[in-house]
Amino acid sequence: MGVKVRIPTPLQKLTGNQAEVICGGSTVRDLIEGLEGQYPGLKERIYDEAGKLRRFVNIYVNEEDIRFLEGDGTSVKDGDEVSIVPAIAGG
Amino acid sequence: MSFVKGLKCRECGREYPKEPIYVCEFCFGSLEVVYDYEKIGRALTRKAIAARPPALWRYRELLPIDGDPTVGLTSGFTPLVPARNLARELGVKTLYIKDDSTCHPTMSFKDRVVAVALTKAKEFGFETVACASTGNLANAVSAHAAAAGLGCYVFIPGDLEMGKIISSLVYAPKVVAVEGNYDEVNRLCSEIAGKYRWGFVNINLRPYYAEGSKTIAFEIAEQLGWLAPAHVVVPLASGSLSTKVWKGLKELHKLRLIPDLPTRVHAAQAEGCSPIVTAFKEGSDVIRPVKPKTIAKSLAIGNPADGYYAIQTLQESGGTGETATDEEIVDAIKLLARTEGIFTETAGGVTLAVAKKLIKQGRIPPEEPIVVCVTGNGLKTQEAVAHQIGQPIRIRPSLKSFEEAVGSIQ
Numbered sequence: 001m002g003v004k005v006r007i008p009t010p011l012q013k014l015t016g017n018q019a020e021v022i023c024g025g026s027t028v029r030d031l032i033e034g035l036e037g038q039y040p041g042l043k044e045r046i047y048d049e050a051g052k053l054r055r056f057v058n059i060y061v062n063e064e065d066i067r068f069l070e071g072d073g074t075s076v077k078d079g080d081e082v083s084i085v086p087a088i089a090g091g
Numbered sequence: 092m093s094f095v096k097g098l099k100c101r102e103c104g105r106e107y108p109k110e111p112i113y114v115c116e117f118c119f120g121s122l123e124v125v126y127d128y129e130k131i132g133r134a135l136t137r138k139a140i141a142a143r144p145p146a147l148w149r150y151r152e153l154l155p156i157d158g159d160p161t162v163g164l165t166s167g168f169t170p171l172v173p174a175r176n177l178a179r180e181l182g183v184k185t186l187y188i189k190d191d192s193t194c195h196p197t198m199s200f201k202d203r204v205v206a207v208a209l210t211k212a213k214e215f216g217f218e219t220v221a222c223a224s225t226g227n228l229a230n231a232v233s234a235h236a237a238a239a240g241l242g243c244y245v246f247i248p249g250d251l252e253m254g255k256i257i258s259s260l261v262y263a264p265k266v267v268a269v270e271g272n273y274d275e276v277n278r279l280c281s282e283i284a285g286k287y288r289w290g291f292v293n294i295n296l297r298p299y300y301a302e303g304s305k306t307i308a309f310e311i312a313e314q315l316g317w318l319a320p321a322h323v324v325v326p327l328a329s330g331s332l333s334t335k336v337w338k339g340l341k342e343l344h345k346l347r348l349i350p351d352l353p354t355r356v357h358a359a360q361a362e363g364c365s366p367i368v369t370a371f372k373e374g375s376d377v378i379r380p381v382k383p384k385t386i387a388k389s390l391a392i393g394n395p396a397d398g399y400y401a402i403q404t405l406q407e408s409g410g411t412g413e414t415a416t417d418e419e420i421v422d423a424i425k426l427l428a429r430t431e432g433i434f435t436e437t438a439g440g441v442t443l444a445v446a447k448k449l450i451k452q453g454r455i456p457p458e459e460p461i462v463v464c465v466t467g468n469g470l471k472t473q474e475a476v477a478h479q480i481g482q483p484i485r486i487r488p489s490l491k492s493f494e495e496a497v498g499s500i501q
Contacts, residue, residue, distance in 0.1 A: 010112075010114050010119070011116070048118075054119050056102070056121065056396075058112070063275065067379065068234070086114040087396040088114075
């Protein structure tokens with residue numbers, strides 16, 4: 001069944017306008033590698049040239065920010081939900 | 092007439108047309124409005140500004156709308172109060188309170204950003220507007236949407252102060268209280284925004300919305316006789332306000348409406364939610380998100396979107412940052428009320444408490460003019476001080492009872 005990944009609007013051009021895709025992997029990093037295979041170009045939007053997560057990208061595993069978990073080494077399993085969300089202002 | 096050229100990514104510089112978009116498709120950087128300053132310079136003079144009504148739209152050329160303003164026509168232009176009693180108490184020569192606790196119609200600086208955001212929403216043809224909010228933004232969106240005849244959804248954390256919930260509900264929007272903190276509300280809203288065609292003021296209208304905050308800086312300079320103060324202390328939640336105050340002052344300087352720009356912008360956060368000030372103090376290039384724990388709920392954003400730009404603002408302007416504990420916040424609210432007769436909400440308590448600290452530490456020298464930005468009204472967060480301001484003196488309706496009571500308290 002894989003991991004359900006929610007794709008933010010700015011990246012949906014790469015996923016053929018799909019807002020949710022299913023992918024496999026054991027960590028967040030794996031998952032994004034997998035997505036890159038299915039939707040080429042997606043990885044470079046999320047990681048910078050140095051291979052670090054871009055600073056304005058927030059990733060959540062089951063609604064928890066991965067920076068409170070183990071970053072992109074956070075493990076994921078079948079049935080988990082992952083959200084990729086651009087940072088947004090507020091108040 | 093429009094003075095806006097388009098949008099541009101703050102990170103990679105890619106350009107975008109004027110649309111309801113907020114983030115660069117390539118690097119997730121936030122999009123910023125680009126103006127034609129030459130054209131603005133020909134239209135915007137001190138004289139032209141002086142002839143306009145006392146509202147934030149008097150700086151219309153520096154705001155990102157194409158037509159005439161249609162929402163929040165009476166918002167902004169709040170008093171710049173010379174705070175002589177407070178200055179004496181803090182041992183400084185000149186201190187002003189920029190008092191947005193009186194902003195029309197919902198008594199916080201959010202009326203500024205929403206006036207701009209909803210005017211823009213109407214230009215884009217949105218029929219429903221929405222926001223994620225710690226309270227004040229929800230109040231402003233609800234009130235302005237009612238007046239503008241727009242549908243309205245506001246999303247708030249489940250544990251907000253009653254005053255802030257009532258101050259949204261009364262305008263009859265759909266108020267959605269989410270079980271979670273603001274950062275969780277915000278994440279949810281960014282997913283909702285992707286699915287519904289609404290004008291989300293802090294999401295797809297963000298580049299336009301955020302520009303409204305510049306008007307605080309414009310007003311401060313105009314009210315000082317077209318001068319920039321030496322120090323401005325602002326509260327930080329997402330960090331946007333500090334960057335826009337600085338941008339506003341830089342624009343006035345570029346347009347030669349102020350002769351020079353000596354201002355240092357200082358940042359105030361609550362100790363229980365200080366990801367930006369902590370990163371600034373540590374000289375870190377990473378802002379670590381936090382789970383907020385503070386009475387200053389309007390500043391309780393643990394994952395601040397504009398944090399990096401806020402740090403850049405402090406560095407560029409030569410400012411600094413400090414934090415205030417819950418106790419210091421309450422003390423500062425009481426101090427402002429006692430000395431100047433201004434009742435601020437917790438965010439104003441944070442800002443004044445930090446200003447006090449910076450003065451004490453010598454980082455704001457006592458002889459240099461200081462402006463403290465009070466961004467919201469204490470009537471909305473009465474719980475924060477309710478048990479720390481004493482009780483009424485209870486008497487029977489007789490002179491004897493009054494004199495006994497007065498005798499005992501004198």
